[in-house]
Amino acid sequence: MKLLPLQAAASDNYLLHGRLKGYAMDTLLEVKGISKTFGGVKALQDVDLRVEKGQTCCMMGENGSGKSTLIKIISGVYSPDKGEIILNGHTYKKLTPAEAIREGVQIIYQDFSIFPNLSVAENIAFPVLENSGARLLDRQKMRTIAKEALDRIEVTLPLDRMVEQLPVAGKQIVAIARGIIQNAKLLIMDEPTTALTYREIEALYRIIDGLRKQGVAVIFVSHKLEEVFKISERIVILRNGRKVLDSDAGTFDRTKTAYYMTGREIPVVPYDFILPDNNSRGDPILRVNGLSMKDAFTDISFSLYPKEILGITGQLGCGRTELAKALFGIGRHTGSIEVNGVPAQIDSIQDTRRYGIGYVPEDRLAEGLFLVKPLTDNITVSSIDKYGSRRLYHRKELITAADHWLKELEITAAGAEEPASTLSGGNQQRIVLAKWLATDPQILILNCPTVGVDIGSKNQIHEIIKDLARRGIGIIVISDDIAEILTVCSRILVMKNGKITREVDSVRITADELEQELISAADEET
Amino acid sequence: MNLKQITKTSEFFLLTVILAIFVVFCFVNPAFFSLGNLFDIAKSMVETGILAMGCLVVLVSGGLDLSFMAVAVFAMHSVSLFFGRNYNGAPLPLLILCAIVVGTLVGLINSFFIAKLGLPSFIVTLGTSNVISGLCLAFIGSKQYNKIPASMLAFSKWNIISVENAAGGKSNLHGSVIILAAVIVLTTFLLRKTMLGRSIYCVGGNPVSAARVGLNRTKILLFVYCFMGGIAGLVGILHVSFQRMSNPYDLVGNELNVIAAVVIGGPRVGGGYGNTAGTILGVLLITMINNSLVMLRIPTFWQKAVVGMIIIIGTAAQILRYRRSQTA
Numbered sequence: 144m145k146l147l148p149l150q151a152a153a154s155d156n157y158l159l160h161g162r163l164k165g166y167a168m169d170t171l172l173e174v175k176g177i178s179k180t181f182g183g184v185k186a187l188q189d190v191d192l193r194v195e196k197g198q199t200c201c202m203m204g205e206n207g208s209g210k211s212t213l214i215k216i217i218s219g220v221y222s223p224d225k226g227e228i229i230l231n232g233h234t235y236k237k238l239t240p241a242e243a244i245r246e247g248v249q250i251i252y253q254d255f256s257i258f259p260n261l262s263v264a265e266n267i268a269f270p271v272l273e274n275s276g277a278r279l280l281d282r283q284k285m286r287t288i289a290k291e292a293l294d295r296i297e298v299t300l301p302l303d304r305m306v307e308q309l310p311v312a313g314k315q316i317v318a319i320a321r322g323i324i325q326n327a328k329l330l331i332m333d334e335p336t337t338a339l340t341y342r343e344i345e346a347l348y349r350i351i352d353g354l355r356k357q358g359v360a361v362i363f364v365s366h367k368l369e370e371v372f373k374i375s376e377r378i379v380i381l382r383n384g385r386k387v388l389d390s391d392a393g394t395f396d397r398t399k400t401a402y403y404m405t406g407r408e409i410p411v412v413p414y415d416f417i418l419p420d421n422n423s424r425g426d427p428i429l430r431v432n433g434l435s436m437k438d439a440f441t442d443i444s445f446s447l448y449p450k451e452i453l454g455i456t457g458q459l460g461c462g463r464t465e466l467a468k469a470l471f472g473i474g475r476h477t478g479s480i481e482v483n484g485v486p487a488q489i490d491s492i493q494d495t496r497r498y499g500i501g502y503v504p505e506d507r508l509a510e511g512l513f514l515v516k517p518l519t520d521n522i523t524v525s526s527i528d529k530y531g532s533r534r535l536y537h538r539k540e541l542i543t544a545a546d547h548w549l550k551e552l553e554i555t556a557a558g559a560e561e562p563a564s565t566l567s568g569g570n571q572q573r574i575v576l577a578k579w580l581a582t583d584p585q586i587l588i589l590n591c592p593t594v595g596v597d598i599g600s601k602n603q604i605h606e607i608i609k610d611l612a613r614r615g616i617g618i619i620v621i622s623d624d625i626a627e628i629l630t631v632c633s634r635i636l637v638m639k640n641g642k643i644t645r646e647v648d649s650v651r652i653t654a655d656e657l658e659q660e661l662i663s664a665a666d667e668e669t
Numbered sequence: 670m671n672l673k674q675i676t677k678t679s680e681f682f683l684l685t686v687i688l689a690i691f692v693v694f695c696f697v698n699p700a701f702f703s704l705g706n707l708f709d710i711a712k713s714m715v716e717t718g719i720l721a722m723g724c725l726v727v728l729v730s731g732g733l734d735l736s737f738m739a740v741a742v743f744a745m746h747s748v749s750l751f752f753g754r755n756y757n758g759a760p761l762p763l764l765i766l767c768a769i770v771v772g773t774l775v776g777l778i779n780s781f782f783i784a785k786l787g788l789p790s791f792i793v794t795l796g797t798s799n800v801i802s803g804l805c806l807a808f809i810g811s812k813q814y815n816k817i818p819a820s821m822l823a824f825s826k827w828n829i830i831s832v833e834n835a836a837g838g839k840s841n842l843h844g845s846v847i848i849l850a851a852v853i854v855l856t857t858f859l860l861r862k863t864m865l866g867r868s869i870y871c872v873g874g875n876p877v878s879a880a881r882v883g884l885n886r887t888k889i890l891l892f893v894y895c896f897m898g899g900i901a902g903l904v905g906i907l908h909v910s911f912q913r914m915s916n917p918y919d920l921v922g923n924e925l926n927v928i929a930a931v932v933i934g935g936p937r938v939g940g941g942y943g944n945t946a947g948t949i950l951g952v953l954l955i956t957m958i959n960n961s962l963v964m965l966r967i968p969t970f971w972q973k974a975v976v977g978m979i980i981i982i983g984t985a986a987q988i989l990r991y992r993r994s995q996t997a
Binding site: 240241252254256257258259260261265269270272273274277278279280 | 861862863864865866867868870871873874875877878879881882883884941942
């Protein structure tokens with residue numbers, strides 16, 4: 144606390160030194176000249192960061208830009224090679240996780256790090272009770288602590304409910320409340336809105352706003368531009384381990400975000416396909432008529448033409464994922480599906496392969512990849528019958544095929560025999576894409592193809608999708624990323640409560656209109 | 670909890686099944702509903718019930734112990750032989766204490782591999798179970814031993830309730846049910862009231878989150894497997910007293926009875942769930958069925974098949990009920 148004398152100085156004196164005054168009064172966290180190297184790779188180089196009390200700061204950057212390393216240094220998980228961390232005026236060369244927590248640093252992990260088998264109250268209060276050194280569980284105290292925590296963020300949750308029975312948003316609230324009650328001064332949230340509906344996101348913003356008024360600072364990691372501008376006062380962008388931007392959200396030019404993050408200009412070119420008029424458009428490759436699934440969607444009808452990219456958008460829970468899965472033979476549905484004008488009976492995944500339908504799932508880690516298996520196996524698993532002969536397994540042919548797709552989709556990998564877990568999100572997504580392209584599909588369904596993928600990769604994936612469509616594949620893109628839908632798709636269907644409420648050519652609607660459409664859908668529902 | 674919620678718990682479901690089976694058995698053989706038989710069931714529950722408490726704690730922590738019978742036999746045989754030969758007048762509490770210590774020490778070996786080295790509990794305890802059985806036969810003794818300490822024999826005759834029945838004989842409730850009750854109370858207290866017990870639920874429910882909260886998984890699991898070992902040691906002594914001799918070939922092979930009882934009592938394999946009430950109901954169900962099959966003169970080999978079926982049906986019922994509650 145070498146700056147303490149400053150506080151004692153005459154008031155007008157340090158008003159002149161606004162910055163210094165800020166330091167003594169309001170700075171919560173200061174990171175100075177932090178560098179960190181992992182096995183020769185410079186994860187962070189000479190990074191400075193200052194966060195004031197009650198400030199909301201959004202941190203952006205591509206995968207591998209150093210965001211997570213910086214967060215882990217602030218929370219004491221890693222210790223920096225160079226530089227220092229100042230929390231509440233205390234300087235640390237090396238910060239331990241326990242010290243970070245004592246200084247009020249709390250992380251809300253993407254998986255929320257909660258105990259599904261315990262009650263809401265116990266989840267919130269457990270760390271406090273554990274740190275108090277108590278040997279016996281005081282249930283009365285536990286409830287009091289949990290109640291107080293929820294009061295502070297002005298939310299009510301049933302204290303005795305098992306956390307596994309809560310929706311995602313509820314689990315997140317439990318995680319936030321647990322952080323707050325541990326005397327959090329700095330809350331670090333890692334992509335907190337990924338699994339939330341519009342309404343839940345609004346509620347989260349209100350919570351963050353309330354915390355800000357109580358002087359709690361929030362560092363927010365996000366890939367979504369809209370939300371960044373909605374709630375952050377400050378934007379920090381990292382690239383290749385360096386801080387390339389630190390700006391007020393108000394004065395920041397949002398069209399420059401992609402440039403700062405990737406270091407190059409990324410042109411946004413909408414897909415240039417326009418469906419010919421009724422007489423000359425030919426037959427659709429996919430026609431869906433009156434498709435319904437219990438508790439998911441009702442009476443869905445649409446057609447998909449060759450070379451077309453059809454976007455289906457709607458908020459989380461509108462039935463879009465169930466629709467995608469139904470077309471891929473998952474779940475029981477009624478109604479008719481025609482492929483190339485012939486009625487198709489699609490009741491299982493095996494059926495879809497016969498009709499040449501490929502599906503890239505939203506959760507690629509759980510549904511699309513064998514993480515520990517080599518890329519070769521991941522790419523060829525759906526088309527394995529095509530390789531080799533007489534039912535024998537020819538590894539070499541598989542590797543040749545895998546190499547082909549690695550090159551074709553510009554996948555950055557050390558080799559075809561590396562496990563899928565070693566790739567970045569964007570490259571993993573391309574592996575899943577390659578797996579289906581290897582089956583030579585005529586219809587491809589992509590469910591949120593760029594969730595958790597950084598901006599540069601996102602753009603490349605969009606280009607790949609357009610390129611595939613140009614070659615004659617009919618593509619359905621399901622997404623709630625408005626910018627994505629508008630740049631990739633030629634036609635858009637808006638879904639609400641399991642029904643299609645609007646159909647529009649993407650050139651005839653603006654981003655704002657589309658967003659309004661989605662939000663109004665969310666409002667009508669409640 | 671209101672009445673409607675109570676009827677939805679797995680404990681209520683289990684209780685209904687037990688009552689239904691009880692009524693059926695009473696109709697088939699009226700002797701089933703006699704004080705003597707009820708006292709018998711209570712005594713038969715003692716060994717399974719106490720072991721089930723240890724097993725429950727292990728399951729909550731996310732593990733599975735297959736070595737407890739071997740540990741029980743090891744503690745039983747070594748303590749019986751040592752005191753039988755050297756100090757036949759040893760008081761029962763001393764014998765129990767020694768067996769618990771021996772059991773805990775063997776549990777420590779399991780802990781080392783599971784907690785310290787992080788190996789899968791299923792494999793480790795399958796291995797230690799065989800090692801311990803083998804060593805017991807090789808070094809402690811491979812013969813039945815019946816010159817057991819006098820206090821054990823005295824304990825075998827300790828009845829707390831004795832009622833004259835219609836046939837002129839006596840129906841006795843054995844005193845060991847007090848020990849069962851004590852272990853149940855102790856385990857319930859541990860799991861519900863202590864921070865250690867709640868930490869076991871945390872580690873079983875989500876190991877990663879537990880580490881982030883600052884819980885020491887190694888220490889917690891160390892306790893869990895030592896607790897199981899101590900419990901097994903205690904059961905070893907009770908078993909000698911009931912049998913009035915120490916037979917190193919006893920018990921081992923009956924692990925499934927205990928595990929079945931615990932599993933149908935509610936905990937999900939994988940950890941984090943389960944409580945003592947459900948476990949005791951599971952023990953009651955298994956004991957009742959084993960006991961009744963004897964009374965209905967059904968050959969004992971059927972018991973094995975029936976217990977196996979109960980495990981499958983019991984867990985299937987629990988899982989299906991859970992799935993339905995998730996989709997509803």
